[in-house]
Amino acid sequence: MRRLTPYLLALPSWMWLGIFLVVPMAAMASVSLQTGNAIDGFAMTFSFSNYSDALGRYSTQLLRSLLYGGLATVAMLVIGYPVAYWIAFKGGTRKSVYLFLLLLPFFVSFVLRTISWNFLLSDNGILFGTLKGWGLLPEDFHVLATTFAVVGGLTYNFLPFMILPIYVALERVDPRVIEAAQDLYATRTAAFRRVVLPLSLPGVFAGVLMTFVPATADPINAQILGGTANTMIGNIIQTEYLTNLNYPTASALSFTLMAVLLVGIFIYARALGTENVLEAAAR
């Protein structure tokens, strides 16, 4: 009985993840090697060329997605770290309140937030319209339909997922270790650079993981905030899947995307010197 306990505890999740994650992925892998069209049907032909074709056609969008995802992740890191730092070390008794405030927008739906941005940033909307009215902005100034808007939207939407893990890591840093560094002649900056920052790296790692992946694959921000040259791989997969019913291409692209992300994560983990990615990610 004692021996069985962990298996019984794990069983429901195993089943859930197995049936709804592993099996569909396997099915998708198989579809990605088929050929045909939606009207006449698809057949398994082991055409690995689906991958090269898809990549050939959509390398721009894939690279762009990685770029946007990367830019947004860097932006989140730069913007979010100081916040996590302040809350962890100076938040005092109100830490959880600050964290909750950061999370609050998440209760009103991703799309609604993005739409609100679209509304707020509208060329002649309450913000820019007013400023233009006062002559503070040129008439044709706009933010929407630009790369900036898309990357900004991604940054906005995933920021809390960067802040939370960094906060958790920083909160675990023993303040006495910082004092020890200062005691050993480190200035505040040096103490931060040599002690606090390295100790928070597992949090940074988790944060990057939790933001880079969804940001890179996200179709919504490009769709709502982007313009003509901001199409991301997520939009392409959506089009191929839903509009063109080109399931093999859509599947091949999905797998390529996941593979690229995974490889990226492992390289990144290496660079950080994290021996065990899974563990770091799990923490």
Add this chain to the structure above:
Amino acid sequence: MAELNAIELEDVVKEYLSHGEVVQAVKGVTLGIAEGEFFSLLGPSGCGKTTTMRMIAGFEPPSKGLVRLHGKDVTNVPPNKRDVNMVFQSYALFPHMSVWDNVAFGLKQRKTPQEEIRRRVGEMLEIVDLTGREKRRPREMSGGQQQRVALARALVNRPRALLLDEPLGALDLKLRQAMQIELKRIQREVGITFVYVTHDQNEALTMSDRIAVMNDGLVEQLAGPREIYERPATAFVAGFIGTSNLLTGTANGGVLKIGGGRVLVPGGDGDVTVTVRPEKITIGTEEPAEGLSAVRGTVAEVVYLGTYNSYAVSLADGASATERSEGANQARHLGDDRSAARGGTIITVFQQNALDATATAERGDSVWLSWQAQHSYVIGS
């Protein structure tokens, strides 16, 4: 203070604001610590030891008063510019750095040449006997080893003084004793001023040149171990350091009548409090000679302690003698004076198991206790 002290505190006060109330952690401490001295701050939990130490290190600015290091006022100098180093209670080793990098940290911050860093860190690891373990991470080391890394990390900078905040507090008894020996040896070897915080009186007695006994934000007595032990300045000190028997009563011509006997109080007259250490008392069945303090009682309990036996002797009449042992004292600290109440008219006597392994007296025996006049010490307050 005539010569230049390594460390001087002048009427230092530290107040914290906690939930809107002002808490005085340190209420006015003045002290000077000489160059090369092994100086201990001893006192119960919450008496202000750590706070005092942190003001010396520069982590907390004093609310009032001055801190001087080698004659220089450093009250407003940040910790990284003070020529003292600290060893933290929990070591505060950098968990992400190897032993070597931990020890080299301070030198690197001061931009010491690479070559010199290598040499000095190597030497220091030699001293703390960790050569060959340079590459390990702190968590891969035992508590005692971590302790030595923390020590090396501070000492390698050749500070003018080393501050140690309960450096052995987290170790178990055996290991603590071993490290006490090591610490003493290292201090002798490097010849640096040590300021040592502890709440363990044995530790303080064994190691220190001088001890400041603190209580409630104030220094109650500052003296060498022997003086602190033999001549406690206050009842608090008497009770906190070792076991003490406190006898109170009205002396008459240098004699305090008590427990069917007499306590000689040279020059004592009127209401007095007298302390006698348990090891000064001789237990016997014969009535003692004239020149000694002597009281009668019944053995209530004998505890075998290996090196010595401890006798609890209940005095013959209900004299107001109080055993002020560690236990009772501590119990009172807990806001629980049950044990103290039980103590009643109990006197504790230690007798070394020198000659015979069996006790000289058994539970229930009627005995005489005696000690020399000079060992009754009248305390100030």
Add this chain to the structure above:
Amino acid sequence: MAELNAIELEDVVKEYLSHGEVVQAVKGVTLGIAEGEFFSLLGPSGCGKTTTMRMIAGFEPPSKGLVRLHGKDVTNVPPNKRDVNMVFQSYALFPHMSVWDNVAFGLKQRKTPQEEIRRRVGEMLEIVDLTGREKRRPREMSGGQQQRVALARALVNRPRALLLDEPLGALDLKLRQAMQIELKRIQREVGITFVYVTHDQNEALTMSDRIAVMNDGLVEQLAGPREIYERPATAFVAGFIGTSNLLTGTANGGVLKIGGGRVLVPGGDGDVTVTVRPEKITIGTEEPAEGLSAVRGTVAEVVYLGTYNSYAVSLADGASATERSEGANQARHLGDDRSAARGGTIITVFQQNALDATATAERGDSVWLSWQAQHSYVIGS
């Protein structure tokens, strides 16, 4: 074992699989603990004390051997069905429950009537002197108070035996001493068998009726405190319990020539190891009388320890005497035999500060050490 023991272990072995390797935590322990006894398991860290205790409580099934409680084989009975209760080293109080609910927990599990729960918990809180604090949460109490809650929580179930795993390990020295007194009192009051795990030899000596000294998964000696201290069965026991001087050499007609003197070893011949306790040795400048063991040496160090002075005396010639003090012993445990090497030919002597506060000998003095023949104890291994 003729009468019914409260607890019996019969050749109990416990093996763990750790990183693919089999680790024998307990290598074969057989012992019987009598009803109402205060029984201690004493030994260094990692020797298997906790493991032994956990097998008694039922948290770990033994790999081999039997566990009997009151004659009944319980080897395969789960902990919630065993009539013993445990007090954990870290107390393991339920942080989300009040003191009352913590203490009532066990009774509720056994569906004791509400009324009885109220009565028994009330009584127990009375015994541990926590009446009036029923509503507090554990973290709102001091360490000593938490300790007593843990005790009450176990005792209220009136177990046939109480298992205590280093219950005082987390307390500071003063508080530990106070709680030792309390524990003894409570055991006397409730009359239950106590099995007590500790690595503190003083604690074991003070409190126990019998002690099992464990080392490396085995019981090295099982006896009363006095016997353990005065007649250690092995070199390990001698070194672990208190401070011991170990003298080795070749005895000739009951005499071991050493340190420019003689050690009387009644009946000893050939290669022997002899222990002498530091408190048995008299230090003096005169050559001792004939009937005593006597060696010559130089005082290397005097440490003032309040109650007594500790002298380290370096023997006159390079005899193979080893100070086997706690420190040296511990240092060796750390895989560091530096201090031991230093020890060389040092003999430790304790002298109670009974008569005079000043030491009888100073550092550098040439002295005679003497002790009675009966205090040289030839150890088994």
Add this chain to the structure above:
Amino acid sequence: MSTRGTRLGDRLLHIYTWIIIVWLSSPIAVMILFGFNDKKSKSNTSWQGFTLRWYAELFDISDLTVALRNSLVIAAVSTVITVVIGTMLGLALGRHRFRGKGLTNFLVFAAISTPELVMGASLLSLFVSGNVPRDANTIIVAHVLFSVSFVVVTVRARIVTLDPSLEEAARDLGATAWGTFRQVTLPSILPGVMAGAMLSFALSIDDYVVTSFVNGSTVTFPLWIVGAVKTGIPPQVNVMGTLIFGIGVLIAIGNAVAARRRT
């Protein structure tokens, strides 16, 4: 001097933190504001005066009401399932050694790092080929899938810091395995469980991408909004967003007050 410098830096960071909070909430503020806009034209884009009309007419758009109710029910149900199975797995990973632990960790990691789009598309293929009609149930399945890992992670973090002797103490005092879990383990890991629950509720209420694949004809709040945005969102959406937001704030305040009372 240095201490003053410190305080200045801290103060700047404090202000900065608030700026970020304001930034994160600014679209919410606009959303709340325009829930009070007395708009006359079809689109709700410029301020035309204050009204409480939309609060009164909150439930006038019946399919919007249905969508919101769907979202709340789906979030509630999927949160319950997620919390139960996620806590179980968190316990297993944090407390036990077992075969396949490494693989399980990988699965948990994989579920977090699978792009939503990929998850949605592959789930849809599964349901279609398995002949499973898509409705609220399939949405719940999907939402549990993408949030379960978060619960596992938070619960496991909590479990590994939980002193195992607490549970042993309960056993020692006569509690059964289940009794121990109920009376000791669960209350101790509750903060982690609650954090996981909050996160999964938020993720569920929030989700568009995955839901859009597996919804069948069931419309959730985000889906409805994406539909409506094409032609301008009615103010009722703002009002509903405001109400959800407001309830969140109330929970936060309640939490903070309770936490303060506890200490």
Add this chain to the structure above:
Amino acid sequence: ACGVQGQKAAPPKADAVKDYWAKQTKHGKVVFANWPEYMPEDQAPLKKFQQATGISYEYKEVIQENAEFFGKADPVLRAGQPLGYDIVVMTNGVQLQHMIDLGYATPLDHAQLPNFEANAGQKYKERAYDPGNKYTVPYTSGVTGIAYNTKYVDDDITSIEALFDPKYKGRVGMMGDAQEIGNFAMFALGIDPEKSTEADWKKAGEKLKAQRDDGIVRKYYDQSYIDAVAKGDVWLSMAWSGDVFQRQLAGEPVKFVVPEEGGTIWTDNMLIPKGAANPVDALMLMDYLYQPVVAAELDEFIQYVTPVPAVQDLLREKAKTAKGKDKKALEDMVDSPLMFPSEADYAKLRSYTPLTTQQEQVFNPIFQSITQA
């Protein structure tokens, strides 16, 4: 899932259709999936339907784009599962063709469509994509033209060239739908889409690419173009007629024109997806909408081209009794060639390029490579 089977359906046998309908009964419930802005906010026509028939309804504005909607519906219908809607509305075009070809549309029982038979205009009974209205009946027709925001555009837009005018750099909205955008590029090039060839498509693609690369296009829109024009994020955009009229009526500064080079006429059609739960109720609703009064009420709101000619007279009658602003609005509607086009008007308008599945696989990538760069 090794291989997804194609299933081009054979035309239904008349008997089979009869049998099917013979087995169906009224359930008192209908689920209607439609495009946004195709129903008054108060859903009055549907409420009246409910009162009249006792059939309760669910109305869902879930269709934003034909391709996307079909994309989501296809796997479901392919698996033989119910879509969850009893009526869906799709534009004449490739996706509707697929619905029919794949057998995803339930053949209609004309015996139960008396109002349609009686009131639908002749034009709406003779459509190439669904001869004899076997599967679909029109919901409404409409025109794709240009909408512009009069606050920002002072000129009277008449030519399609305005969409390619560098003057409006970054202020032009185009549609993301391949067929819509393809048509407009071909108009600009003077090509008739209905007769266009692959070479024409490529040329059209070039034209659009240049337009995009010159930064003239701000974004490729779906239904959301209307909000963008109304807000002024884009100043002029491809647009659907009725959407713009509705905004105009609501007082927003938008105007709709059919460029002189041509506009696209399309028809949105109601159909009953295969496996629908309530086909009888669906049929009843479809037929109900063909009552002239109902059609008039609907058209007065959505202002598209109604398939019921009698509406024009009804609205004219109503205009007579109406007052002030309403009167003016109604009169404008009645006279509008974009709500009641004459034969001559129709002649100027074009349909989408008809595409076979093979052609579609050439056509779509050409235009998607523009819109999805």
